[in-house]
Every structure is written in C-alpha cells, then in structure tokens.
Amino acid sequence: MMTRGHGLTAIDGAIALIAILLVVQMWLLTATLEAYLAGHFESVVPGAIISGVILAACAGLFFFVQRIDAEVRSTNTDR
Numbered sequence: 001m002m003t004r005g006h007g008l009t010a011i012d013g014a015i016a017l018i019a020i021l022l023v024v025q026m027w028l029l030t031a032t033l034e035a036y037l038a039g040h041f042e043s044v045v046p047g048a049i050i051s052g053v054i055l056a057a058c059a060g061l062f063f064f065v066q067r068i069d070a071e072v073r074s075t076n077t078d079r
Helices: 004-037 041-077
Strands: none
Touching: 004 041
C-alpha cells in the first residue's frame, strides 16, 4: 500500500531523473552533430545507440510514473 506522500516522492524523483537524462541527451545530440559536421563519421552510430538507450530509460520512467500515479489514486479512492 502506497500513501500519497510516498507516491509524490517517487514521482518527484522519477521526474528529476527524466530531466537529467533529457539534458544529457541534448548534450549528446549536440556533441554527435558537431563531430559529424567536423567529418568524424565514426561517432554517429554510438551516439544514436546511446540516445536510444536514454529514450528507453525515459520511457520506462514515464510508465513508472503512470503506474505509481494510478496506484496512489486507487488507494485514495478506496478510503
């Protein structure tokens, strides 16, 4: 059973991680594009793979937030 306070703490933590991951992804996009435009084509594929991993992590955190939110809402309506 999850209380509203625990749910909000979990959601706040997940949103903070999403924000950090999105900043890292923007930095990665900038660095990869700069390297590509400088003629270093070997950095494009690893950059795309890592960006995909970050996207998957953000999607996983998003679904985690949805699940926690639904659980807290159902717990609060049962009272």
